[in-house]
Amino acid sequence: KNQVEQSPQSLIILEGKNCTLQCNYTVSPFSNLRWYKQDTGRGPVSLTIMTFSENTKSNGRYTATLDADTKQSSLHITASQLSDSASYICVVSVPNAGNMLTFGGGTRLMVKP
Amino acid sequence: NAGVTQTPKFRILKIGQSMTLQCTQDMNHNYMYWYRQDPGMGLKLIYYSVGAGITDKGEVPNGYNVSRSTTEDFPLRLELAAPSQTSVYFCASSSGGNTEAFFGQGTRLTVV
Secondary structure, three states: OOOEEEEOOEEEEEOOOOEEEEEEEOOOOOOEEEEEEEOOOOOOEEEEEEEOOOOEEEEOOEEEEEEOOOOEEEEEEOOOOHHHOEEEEEEEEOOOOOOOEEEOOOEEEEEEO | OOOEEEEOOEEEEOOOOOEEEEEEEOOOOOEEEEEEEOOOOOOEEEEEEEEOOEEEEOOOOOOEEEOOOOOOEOOEEEOOOOHHHOEEEEEEEEOOOOOOOEEOOOEEEEEO
């Protein structure tokens, strides 16, 4: 069973709308939880990094939340743009194994005009 | 500022051939990683290194080897290519801890 599960697998929204992506993880303990954006054919790019003591972190129109008790995180995208079309990946970092990153399968977001 | 650079971008190998995927970073990061990404799946860690001269296995190391003779370079070697190694390979580096990991653009490898 994957230690980082994301939902939905894919999502289509209209430009200008908001959306929320979900991440549930079982990795424990963990150093931090990250959200990455991956454009097609490119490497992942970091959006946010949260330690277990942080509840929320924003990066422009992206806001990530973390509930370490329920082991859930979400990524909220406000006023979506066509350039937001990408895969969004939830990643948990473990404190051993060289801060190994455990990746979720991602949510593929398509923003339509 | 180049960041993490991977070469080649694309490669087609025949079964049984060998090749080296190159990765170099110019950020003086101690931590470097190799991941593979299969279609629709999350990235899986192949090998990682916490500094020059130190390497260790990740989740899916079979069929691969690495070396870390310098801080900047972390090449990934495939000795006997198999169709199961068809994937997109990403190299990454970081300062460790809660710092950001930077990824290369990826190498798309097809084994036929």
